[in-house]
Amino acid sequence: MIPLWKVFSRVARFQYSQLACCLMSLMKPTDLAVAPTLFLMGPTASGKTGLALALAERIAAGGTPWSAATLISVDSAQVYRGMDIGTAKPSREVLAQWPHGLVDILDPAESYSAARFRDDAMALVAAARAAGRLPILVGGTGLYFRALESGLSDLPPADAALRQQLGQEAEQIGWPALHERLRLLDADAAAKIKPNDPQRILRALEIHALTGRTRSQHWAAPRSAGLAGPIVKIGLLPLARATLHEAIATRFRQMMTDGFLDEVQRLKARSDLHAALPAIRAVGYRQLWEHLQGQCSLSSAIEQGIIASRQYAKRQITWLRSEPALTVMDPRAMDAVDFTLERLLTPVHPQGM
DSSP: OOOHHHHHHHHHHHHHHHHHHHHHHHOOHHHHHSOOEEEEEOOTTSSHHHHHHHHHHHHHTSOSSOSOEEEEEEOTTTTBTTOOTTTTOOOHHHHHHSOEETSSOBOTTSOOOHHHHHHHHHHHHHHHHHTTOEEEEEESOHHHHHHHHHOOOOOOOOOHHHHHHHHHHHHHHOHHHHHHHHHHHOHHHHHHSOTTOHHHHHHHHHHHHHHSSOHHHHHHSOOOOOOOEEEEEEEEOOSOHHHHHHHHHHHHHHHHHTTHHHHHHHHHTOTTOOTTSTTTTSTTHHHHHHHHTTSSOHHHHHHHHHHHHHHHHHHHHHHHHTOTTEEEEOTTOTTHHHHHHHHHTSOOOEETO
């Protein structure tokens, strides 16, 4: 079977060669000097990676203003090493041919933040632009995209010792009790965070403990600068929700066939990993971890993993629908490469310039 990204690329190549020549002839040198950055966004299982690879191959073939593409992952789970199957990370063979920035940069015992992503991604985008390459940021973590585009409030980095202390308290009195503590400190933040969301409860309490100011106070303060230069945002949104739901279920079951449970077993065998870590709370990993702890059957864990994946996709779609200046297209469209490249060659208003 030919990979979808290769189908995208082959169908688009001839048509786009004529389109690119026409559009590039109309562009001034100054237009190319302010090179765009591509945000390739969409819910889980919508075909983002396939399109990104097809774009990279098409650009490598020549006929565009860029020497090549630089692929940068925008995924809060793909940053972790040893979490390959459940995060739908590109295969080793694909990564060898088309390297992705911000993949496999952390151990699962570590935490990653939107602020750190912003800094890491800005450095990669700057390097790509300096080399005449097109930065393609591809993924589904909306907060990371927004942090890069719009900047962030000045928040302190994570404190491992404090997090361990709060985690130990949670084991003794429960996360709902810590949520109540947060409500007394920062009612606005507590109203936006569910009592069963340990990651966000911990972060809000950590911010207050480290700075003496609430999360809400920090968010109301002036933000750091976002990414400079024009940004083209493409959102892959399936026209039929049922099609996406079926794709999610099919992919999850394929992950199980590919060894997802074994992957989680290897993680659980490590004494330094536990269920409260952000990596282990990732969709799919959390449900299989609970099965390995004897909390549910494997069939139940698989079903709950599929449900959680669909719920995550729904949240991603809701986020995307509120995204300004987003161009939406059906991810199954066969002219996806043509369409995206045409948008990239259409002058856009620069961000932060």
